[in-house]
Amino acid sequence: MSFDLLINNLDKINAIFLLIFISLFIRFALQFLGQVWITTTSHTATLIFLPLITYVITNVISGNIALSLGMVGALSIVRFRNPVRSPLELSVYFGAITMGIAASVNLLWLIFLVFAVASSIVILLITNFISKKYFQKPFFSSSFSEGNSLSTVDLLATEEIEMLEKSNLLNLKRFSAENKVQYVLVSNNFDEINNIIQKLKNDKRVLSYELNR
Numbered sequence: 001m002s003f004d005l006l007i008n009n010l011d012k013i014n015a016i017f018l019l020i021f022i023s024l025f026i027r028f029a030l031q032f033l034g035q036v037w038i039t040t041t042s043h044t045a046t047l048i049f050l051p052l053i054t055y056v057i058t059n060v061i062s063g064n065i066a067l068s069l070g071m072v073g074a075l076s077i078v079r080f081r082n083p084v085r086s087p088l089e090l091s092v093y094f095g096a097i098t099m100g101i102a103a104s105v106n107l108l109w110l111i112f113l114v115f116a117v118a119s120s121i122v123i124l125l126i127t128n129f130i131s132k133k134y135f136q137k138p139f140f141s142s143s144f145s146e147g148n149s150l151s152t153v154d155l156l157a158t159e160e161i162e163m164l165e166k167s168n169l170l171n172l173k174r175f176s177a178e179n180k181v182q183y184v185l186v187s188n189n190f191d192e193i194n195n196i197i198q199k200l201k202n203d204k205r206v207l208s209y210e211l212n213r
Contacts, residue, residue: 009112012059016116019055020123023048036172041140042086045124049091052116057098060105067105137168141186151190153197155183155209167196180207 027047030038037043061068095117102109128139152171155164157180164170164183169192172184187193190213200206 009108012112013115015055016052016112016119019051020048020116020120023051024123024127036141036170039139039141042088044140045120046087046091048120048124049088049095049117052120053091053095053098053113056102056109056113056116060098060102060109064105067101141168141171150186150188151193152187152212153183153185153193153209154212155185155197155200156207157181157183157203157205158207159205161200161203161205163196163199169193169196 027038027044038047095113099110099113102113124139131137131139156176157164160181161183164185165173167185169185169187170183171186172182174182176182185193185196193211197209197211201209
């Protein structure tokens with residue numbers, strides 16, 4: 001019986017994994033184009049979770065006009081009085097709403113949603129493990145939006161510094177109007193940030209830096 005259920009819903013399972021791998025492809029493409037913000041845990045997870053949640057909710061309400069209108073009305077009255085720390089937090093709220101709606105319509109869609117999210121988490125963990133083991137670089141970078149207590153350094157240099165370019169802690173790099181280079185490094189370990197500053201504080205290319213703990 002369970003095998004027949006799997007065969008009958010093979011197209012939905014294929015769609016779930018296709019969405020996950022397309023999301024990962026977009027993530028790598030944006031990173032290749034220099035969009036460092038996408039490498040954070042929050043943004044990467046959001047990029048993967050949202051298509052899955054949207055896929056489930058659209059399938060749940062697509063054949064029911066009354067439910068579709070009710071969904072629009074329900075989402076239009078949702079208000080968050082507390083500040084939202086990250087896009088992942090919004091995705092979690094949206095996922096929770098979707099779980100309730102899916103369960104009320106068809107438990108099978110709730111199972112698909114849980115399966116999709118669990119599969120994406122496993123794939124992200126495996127990708128992070130492979131990245132650390134074989135490339136000596138974590139798949140995710142630290143960010144203010146993660147809701148963690150982070151140490152940062154904002155450094156201004158006359159030219160690009162190779163050590164900072166290759167650092168896993170690099171969160172932001174941009175050029176100023178005077179052709180100077182600004183680096184922002186972020187870590188939840190203050191010693192990591194401090195060690196970098198100790199190595200560069202006498203470097204003539206460094207114009208200034210601000211260390212925050």
